[in-house]
Amino acid sequence: MRLLLLMAWVTMRLVAQQPAVDDLRSTDPAVRRALLGRAHELGEAALPGLAEALHAADPAEARAALRALERLAARATAPAAPEGARDRVAEALARLVSDTGLARPVRQSLLQAYGLVNRREEGVQLLVAALDDRDLAEGALFALQRSGVAKAEVVLLERLTQPGPVLRAADFAAALGGRGSRAAVAGLAAVASGDDALAQAARAALAASGDPRAGTALLEAVRLQRAGAAAAYARWLESHGGDAEAQRAGYRRLLASAGSPARLAALEGLARLQDQELVAVCVDLLADPQPAVRAAARGRLIAAADQGLTRRLHALHPDLSPQARAELLRILAARGDCDAAALLQLVHAGLTDGAPSLRGAACEVLGASADADAGRLQPLLGDADRGVRDSAAAALVQVARRQLARGRGAEGLAGLREVVRAAPDPRVQAQAVALLGQARDAGALALLAPLAEGRDLREPVAAARVEIARGLVAREPERARAVLREAFLQARERGTRQAAAKELEQLGVAPADLARESGYLVAWHVLGPVPDPRAETLGRAPFATDAVDTGKPVRIGAKDLEWRSVMASGAEGVVDLRAAMAQDQVSAFAVTTFEWSGGEAVLEVGSDDGCAVWLNGTRVQDKWAFRGLSSGEDQIAVTPTAGRNVLVLHVHQGGGGFEFCVRLRKAAPAGEPARGR
Amino acid sequence: MSTSLSRRAFLHSAAAAVTAPWVRTSPWSGRRLAANERIGIGVIGVGDLGGGGHHLGRLLRLPEVEVVAVCDVDAQRVQAAVDKCEGRASGHKEYRELLDRKDVDAVVIVTPDHWHALQAIDACAAGKDVYCEKPLTLTVAEGRAITAAAQRFGRVFQTGTQQRSDQRFRWACELVRNGRIGRVQTVTAVLGSAPFSAPEPDAEVPPHLDWDLWLGPAPRVPYNPRRCHYQFRWFYDYSGGKLTDWGAHHIDIVQWGLGAELSGPLSVHGTGTWPADNFFETATEFDVHYEYPGGVRVHVTSRGENGVTFRGSEGEVFVSRGAIRANPKEILDTRSGTMPVKLPVSTDHHADWLRCIRTRAQPICHAEIGHRSATACHLGNIALLLGRKLYWDAQRERFQGDPDADRLLTKPMRAPWSL
Incomplete structure (x- = not known):
């Protein structure tokens, strides 16, 4: 008996969970909507109800019906679908496509669903007619391209030369390319040598075809120097050009063609085939008028x-x-098996050559040489040519690096300081700064200080300061602390900040104290999780944001939520909301107060994900974003009230991390760069 | 040493030389970078993600790169990005203009998914190295086209699944690959549920937005703010919902842990929930079941704690962003890098890519890996749509005996766009 009761209960439950067709026509919108999301499970029985729902006054209901029809x-x-069901669904969709009472996007979507389900030759006629209907043409073309019916291709081929009043011939060429049959290739080949949009579309489509006629058509387009033809032909050769010898012949034809794309494509192809004449080809191309071709040839000769x-x-x-000699110098050096004395002779001559290209190349090569003499490079820091100065500075950095590694520290540091002072390129300066840091050159701190505010060198200088401070910890701990604090405030890279904070912690500066000293707001009250499945409540606070009473609960939906006190952790004052609210599609509010002496300020906010910010009830930020935490990512200029201020954050959680941090700093006076982050 | 070898004689001797094996087969069609030279970067798509701290903000802080160009179809975003670059980068609406620039060595693609393949392939063809955000593609066919382009043009290609550069995920995968949890039996990947939106009426296109270009290859529809920036991922014409949004991350980790990163599942089936009054199209809740070689069953679901759990015959390991746990706890006594099977190490996804641009090595999540991870996500969505179990041939990249399902591996593009 118990078993029977159990079975009856289970059956009732199952029946209750099954969608019922009649519900689609219920007068109760809630009942209809409850079913629409699952109506596809009913199969063709749902078709009449869904067809009616497409005309519903409520756009949401009509849209849901359309989505259900697509899934249905x-x-x-399905191979296991009931006999004839597929055709009946197709017929029903065809009727709906023809219903001009439905909106254009709806009919377009239905047309594509029809294209997927239709398997009858005569059914293609509906799509053909739609090609000439301005409202439906794009959907019809999509449907024809993806159709499994052979006649669809016949239609596309016909339209290649007779496109009709709405679509262009190029549209049909692109659609045919997606099909790739022999007939499609023949049609495309016939139009591929032109220089119009149709020909370009045809060439792109032919490159993917295995038909020999595609190759012939593409080569003709290469001969005529048509856009994209060389790349298309090379793609075709690689995929469908036959054995290695046949492909080689094809690439040689390309090499002999006019236009740099053809030569580049040929070079790539011959290299792929490891052609034995490639060396000779590359040397020839070192004198090519096109830089891209020369660069490609140089790369090959090096390798x-x-x-x-x-x-x-x-x-x-x-x-x-001179240009080719410069190239050759680089090649010889890069190959690494050149006689060192002979190479050095060429390089030294190059340093004083009249051609800047050769002087620059000589600097590059000398910098990489173990036998380099920094004294030969230093005069070139004052060269009239900017490129040569850059190359000399970069070379000096390389030389200094080796000197430091070999224990010739004083020489190396002197060279690096010279580069920091004189190099025109901040990228090279940055490398010198990094090396000074690695060498823990405390003597360079004064040199680094004025560089710390510039965008290019801020991060390298901060990282160098951390390294140098590490060297000072044992003998000058106070100075080390000061240097590390500067680095912490200066760095934007999280790794550098964390490294500075870690060192400071070992010097007795607690992360929480560092956060406070640095202006991070660390004491907060948080409220949540606030359900936000619609992702649309950001920036709407259900309480007054200018005077928050954290002792009173906040009514959200049917619940009273209590404020909770939390402290930020770490040196960056990060409040981790995930620990308390491990849910997606929610949000949380956070509130804090701070005292301000007057004047303008910058709020530096980082949040995971986006957030809205209110200061004393005024919304100063409303940033919808799905992002990770990056301290100081949002820089918000504000004018706090002198005295007490109320700051409210609303942080959204879309998934993954759920945290934020806020730092407050005085705005820099006009004309003065902002300090810190 | 002879110095009188004429050019003709040289060529003759070179031509007569024995077959010269070539160390590299990747072409060097891009600009050659000197060791000290900054890498010129173009950022395509400078919205919340591309223009925010994850990409543009970070790139601007790296001394070894120079952001020289930014691109977006929204003029406001272009201007904001140019301002952020302090005027050093040029702004563009058309990504092909950006690709034409000689000072762009590499591009970061942070556009909606339906643009990834076209932009990535064009970038490769233009000789640029590529960092493309996840999910790599909108369809399986696009992924194969991207991998072919990256290979053909010898480009360094990084997929933006940065969990591969997070040591916890690598550690978890190494534990699994080294048998620390025994024989793997099941894996659960929790992605979280997808959002819901009330209806929003279509609207006038904002003057700063080129809506037709935003749509690009996707079907033409009226502008709606809920379809556009960020929210695009909840519409099938532009993305694949949570299953691709977070699946690109966690399914990537599943495949990394199972050693299936260059292949894929054997079968897939699943169920989804599509609330009737949701303006968004993608499933809000879902349960997708995969079978991988070796009988490993993988459950990808919207419900539960976000992360990946590998369960084996001798224990389990859970990993998410910021957390790794194991049962028994002693499993975690084995540190990453100390086991026989060592996975590639990257601790910074951008830095790994930039390093590879100089060395021409393969980044930690190259195009083939990104494509295979995205493929597993797409298979899940196709199975949800068709409502039947599908059998996948990972080598042929076709379903077995289901031509109708095969037709969903591609998506037609609106002219003039085509792969």
């Missing part, structure tokens, strides 16, 4: 593992133009 159509393609090549290249050096 997809499921009708070539041919034992005798370096010697032959070296011998070729005097015969070439």
Whole structure:
């Protein structure tokens, strides 16, 4: 008996969970809506109800019906679907597509659903007619492209030359490319040599085709220097060009063609095939008028593992133009198997050559050489050519790096300081700064100080300061603390800040104290989680944001939520909301107060995810974003009231981390750069 | 050493040389970077993510790069990004203009998913290295096209699944790959539920937005603010909902842990919930079940604590952003990097990519990995739509015996856009 009762109960439950077709026509909108999300489970029985719902006055209901019809159509393609069901669904969709009482986007969507489910040749006629209907043409083309019916392709081919009043021939070419049959290729090949949009679309489509006619058509387009033709032909060769010898022949044809795209594509192809004449081809191309071609050839010559090549290249050096000699110098150095004395001779001559390109290349090569003499490079820091100065500075950094590694610290540091002072390029300066940091050169601190505010060097200087401070910890702890505090305030990179904070902690500065000293707001009250499945409550506070009473609960929906006191953790004053509210699609409020002496300020806010901010009841930030925490990402200029201020945050949680941090600092006076982050 | 070898003689000797093996096969069609040279970066898509701290803000703080160009179809966002770059970057609406710039060595693509493939492929063809946000693609076919382009043009390609550069995830995967939880039996990946939105009426296109270009290859529809910035991910024409949004992260970790990062599942089926009055299209709740080689069952769900749990015959390990737990706890006594099977190490996803741009090595989440992870997500969505169990041939990248399902592996594009 118990078993029977149990079975009856289970059956009732199952029946209760099954959607019922009649509910689609219920007069109660709630009942209809409850079913619409699952109506596809009912199969074709739901079609009449869904068709009616498409005309519902409520746009949400009509949209839900459309989505249900799309899912229903997809499921009708199941091999196990009842006999004839698929065709009946297609017929029903066809009727709806023809219903001009429905909005254009609705009919477009229905057309695509129809294209997916229709499997009858005569059913394609509906799509053909729609191609000439301005409201439906795009949807019809999509449907034809994806249709499994052979006639769809016939239609696309016909339209390639007779596109009709709405769509262009190029639209049909692109659609045919997605199908890739022999007939499609023949049609595309016939139009591929032109220079109009149709021809371009045809070439792009042909590149993916395995048909030999595609290759022939593309080569003709290369000969005519049509846009994209060389790349398309190379793609075709690689995928469908036959054996290696046949492909080689194809690439040689490309090499002999006009236009740099053809030569680049040929070079790539011959290299892929490890062609034995590639070296000769590359040397020829070192003199190519196009920089991209020269660069490609240079790269190949550097990478070539041919034992005798370096010697032959070296011998070729005097015969070439300065530009080519510069290229060759780099190649010889990069290959690494050149006779060192002979190379050095070329390099030293290059340093005083009249051509800047050769002087620059000589600097580059010398910088990489273990035998480099910094004294030869330093005069070039004052070269008339900016590029040469950059190259010399970069080379000096490399030399100094090696000197430091070999225990010639004084020479190395002197060289680096010279680069920091004189290098024109902040990128090179940054490298010198990093090396000074690694060497823990306390003598460089004064040199670094004026560089700390610039955008280019702020981060390298902060990181160098941390390193230098590490060297000072044992003998000058007070100075180390001061340097580390500067670095902490200066750095934007989280790793650098954390490194500074860690060192400071070991010097007795607690992270919480550091956070407070640095202006982070650390004492908060938080409220939540506030359900926000619609992701649309951000920036709307259900309480007055200018005078929050954290002793009183806040009514949200049917619940009274209590404020909870939390303290931020770590040196960056991060409040972790996830620990208390581990849910997605929610939000939380946070409130704190602070005293202000007057004047303008900047609120530096980081939050995961987006947040809204109110200061004394005025919303100063409303940032919808899905992002990770980055301290100080939002810089909000504000004017706090002299005395007590109320700051409220509303942080959204879309998934993953759920946290925030806020730092308050005085705004920099006009004309003075902002300090810290 | 002879110095009198003529050019003609040299060429002759070179041509007569024995077959020269080539160390590299990747082309060097892009600009050559000197060791000290900054990498010129173009950011395509400078909205909340691209223009915020995760990409633009971070790139601006890196001394080894120079952001030289930014691009967005929203002029307000372009201006904000140019301002953020303190005027050093040029602003563009058309990404192809940005790709034409010679000073752009590499691009970061942070556009809606339906743009990823076109932009990534065009960037590769233009000789730019690429960092493309996740999910890598909108369809399986797009992923294969991207991997082909990255390979053909020899580009360094990083997929923006930065959990691979988080040591906890690597540690968890190493524990699994080294058998610390025994034979893997099941894996659960919790992605969280997708949001819900009340209806929002269509609106006039804001003057600063090129809506037609925002839609690009997607079907033309009236402008609606709820379809556009950020919210695009809840519409199937532009994205795949939570299953691709977070699945790109966690399913990527599942496949990394199972050693299936270059293959994929054997079968997939699942159920989803589509509330009738949700303006968004994608499933709000879902349960997708995969089977992987070795009989491993993977459950990807919207419900539970966000993260990935690997369960084996001798224990389990849970990993999420900021947390790793194990049962028994002693499993965690084995630190990452101390086990025989060592996974590639990256501690910073951008830095890994930039390093590889100089060394021409493969980044930690190269195009093939990104494509395979996205594929698993797409298969889940196709299974939800079709409501039937599908069998996947990871080598052919086709379903077995289901041509109708195969047709969903691609998506037509609105002209003039095409793969």
